[in-house]
Amino acid sequence: MTAKIAILPGDGIGPEIVAEAVKVIGCLCEHYGFQVELEEAQIGGAAVDTSGEPLPEATLRLARQADAILLGAVGGPKWEILERRRRPEQGLLAIRSALGLFGNLRPAILYAELAGASTLRPEIVAGLDILIVRELTGGIYFGEPRGVRTLGTGEREAYNTLVYRESEIARIARLAFEIAGKRDGRLCSVDKANVLESSGLWREVVTRLAPEYPQVELSHLYVDNAAMQLVRAPKQFDVIVTGNLFGDILSDCAAMLTGSIGMLPSAALDERGKGMYEPVHGSAPDIAGRDMANPLATILSLAMMLRYSLNQAKLAERVESAVRRVLAEGYRTADIHTVGTRRVGTREMGDAITSALRAAAA
Ligand code: NAD
Numbered sequence: 001m002t003a004k005i006a007i008l009p010g011d012g013i014g015p016e017i018v019a020e021a022v023k024v025i026g027c028l029c030e031h032y033g034f035q036v037e038l039e040e041a042q043i044g045g046a047a048v049d050t051s052g053e054p055l056p057e058a059t060l061r062l063a064r065q066a067d068a069i070l071l072g073a074v075g076g077p078k079w080e081i082l083e084r085r086r087r088p089e090q091g092l093l094a095i096r097s098a099l100g101l102f103g104n105l106r107p108a109i110l111y112a113e114l115a116g117a118s119t120l121r122p123e124i125v126a127g128l129d130i131l132i133v134r135e136l137t138g139g140i141y142f143g144e145p146r147g148v149r150t151l152g153t154g155e156r157e158a159y160n161t162l163v164y165r166e167s168e169i170a171r172i173a174r175l176a177f178e179i180a181g182k183r184d185g186r187l188c189s190v191d192k193a194n195v196l197e198s199s200g201l202w203r204e205v206v207t208r209l210a211p212e213y214p215q216v217e218l219s220h221l222y223v224d225n226a227a228m229q230l231v232r233a234p235k236q237f238d239v240i241v242t243g244n245l246f247g248d249i250l251s252d253c254a255a256m257l258t259g260s261i262g263m264l265p266s267a268a269l270d271e272r273g274k275g276m277y278e279p280v281h282g283s284a285p286d287i288a289g290r291d292m293a294n295p296l297a298t299i300l301s302l303a304m305m306l307r308y309s310l311n312q313a314k315l316a317e318r319v320e321s322a323v324r325r326v327l328a329e330g331y332r333t334a335d336i337h338t339v340g341t342r343r344v345g346t347r348e349m350g351d352a353i354t355s356a357l358r359a360a361a362a
Contacts, residue, residue, distance in 0.1 A: 002035040003310045006066035008059065011045040011079075011088060012283025013293035013346075014072025020295035020350030021070060021302045027354040028315055031361035039066070043095065044074025044088035044283075054091030060098055068309040069095075069276040070302060073283035097137065101268035101276055102168070103175045104134040104247065105304065108234075108254040108264070113327040114336055117259030120231065125257050130237045131183065132254055133176040134247025136268055138168045139198075141244050164198045164243065169205040175269065176241035177213040186238035188219045190226040190246055202243065223250070230254055255280055262294025262335040265301035267308055275309045277301040287334075291345035294333040296323055299353055322356035 007022065009015040028034035041059040048054050054074070063069050074088040084090065095101075110118060110128040118125045143161030150156050173189070180187040189206045191199035203220055210218045221229065223246045229236060230250065234257050242250060255264050264280040279297030287293055300323060307316035331352045332341040344352065 002037055003068065004037045004039070004066045005305070006062045006069045007038055007040040008043040008063070008069060008071045009040065009046070010043050010072040010074040010283060011076050012073060012285045012288040014044075014074065014283055016288070016291070016346050017279065017293050017295040017298040018070060018072040020346060020353070021298045023350050023354055024299055024302060024319060024357065027357045028318075031358055032315060032318065034312070034315060043071065043091045045076055045079040047091060048079060048082065048086055048088065052086070054086060054088050055094045055098075060095065063095060063099060063276075067274060068305045069099075070298070070305065071276055071278040072298065073279065073281065075283050076285040076288075095276065096268055099274070099276065100137065100270045102135060102137040102271070103172055103267075103269040104132075104136040104251075105179070105267040105269065105308070106132045106134065106247075106251040106255065106264070106280065107266075107304075108132070108251075108258050110258045111263075111324060111327050114258070114260060114263070116338060117336060118257055119259060120234075120257060125234060128234055128257060130234060130254060131179065131239045132247060132251040133172065133179065133239060133241040134251055135164075135168065135172040135243050136247075137244075138164055139244030162196065162198045162245070164202060166201065166205050169202050170209060171271065173206045173209050173241060176239055177209060177216050177218075180216045180239040181213055184238040185215055186217050186219070188221055188226070188237055188240050190221050190223050190240055190242035190250065192223050192246070193220070194222060198243075206241070226250060227253060230257070260294075260336045262297055262333060263300070264297050265304050267301070267304045269308060273309055275305065277305040277309075291347060292334050293346045294335050295346050295350050296333075296353075299323065299350070318357060318360060319353075322353050322360065325356045325360075326352045 009018040041062045110125050115122040115126040140160050140162040143163040146160045148158045191202045193199040193203040261281045266280050267275045267277050269275040303316040303319040306312040330341045337343045
């Protein structure tokens with residue numbers, strides 16, 4: 001089957017890092033029989049410049065028709081003066097919501113070779129491999145009513161609503177159970193059920209589903225304890241599932257356990273497993289156009305796409321082992337460079353990955 005991938009490079013370093021992932025796709029086609037159709041479109045500031053909109057109709061149409069989407073990053077100082085609805089970041093929010101991408105997967109993996117990059121001691125983090133599954137389209141970020149009102153006293157009051165329906169909780173919980181079943185079989189659900197009604201319902205629904213997944217061992221933690229455990233002993237976790245707000249905070253915390261933003265991929269999935277894949281980092285305008293950006297987060301996002309949307313787990317493993325091999329050989333972009341390793345640019349890092357893939361195919 002020929003997979004259809006929409007390529008949305010975006011702004012800043014986006015086009016540079018996406019070009020390296022496209023090189024990897026080319027190598028998979030040439031040496032591993034992968035069949036794919038790629039089509040590129042604009043999003044973010046680049047789209048504002050040509051069409052006036054951060055998410056043009058044509059880009060959304062392409063994204064809807066594709067089996068998966070690979071995105072670079074959006075944004076930059078040039079567009080910060082625009083009114084809110086025309087800012088690049090709005091393109092990202094709009095595409096996530098238009099495609100119903102409710103399930104955000106954020107792995108935090110620390111390759112043994114990069115253990116020194118973490119602020120935690122190597123023995124606490126070396127070999128870390130956890131996955132945070134965050135609900136992305138509900139919870140307090142979207143709940144109504146919301147607003148700022150002026151009280152009779154003249155004082156202003158701001159309010160938001162944390163609301164979750166049973167079906168929303170069940171949908172994200174099922175995704176997390178299924179993924180945990182394909183990993184180490186341990187799922188920790190994080191909530192604040194001792195204080196919040198929405199968390200009480202969250203815990204009840206997740207617990208009710210557990211018997212359907214006998215191969216997965218379910219546990220629960222309150223979010224304050226989960227934050228502590230993440231920095232105390234992160235390797236105790238396999239998969240964590242949580243709501244939008246808690247997931248936002250915990251996934252950034254887990255990401256930083258690895259110490260290197262240029263290494264972190266992510267996925268956002270819809271109900272049918274279609275997804276948008278992108279590095280966690282932004283458009284890094286400070287290094288754009290200088291062949292300095294680390295393309296590995298984008299290449300690892302491609303690996304996630306192969307696994308979660310294109311049913312190509314073996315190819316995903318090939319790409320991930322090429323990344324491990326290249327790191328073991330000492331290749332490092334500036335962000336992960338240390339004394340004694342070989343400093344390379346964006347393009348040379350991409351070439352090293354395709355060479356490793358070619359060597360493994362031979
Ligand atoms: P950023 O992630 O772009 O950069 C933070 C720091 O990390 C910078 O020093 C940058 O040089 C470095 N960095 C990031 N990615 C790197 C890579 N692949 N290799 C090497 N170094 C890398 O965050 P920021 O500076 O806060 O934001 C810059 C722009 O990106 C803003 O316009 C922001 O709105 C946007 N942004 C976009 C996304 C997205 O597209 N998903 C996410 C975050 C920020």
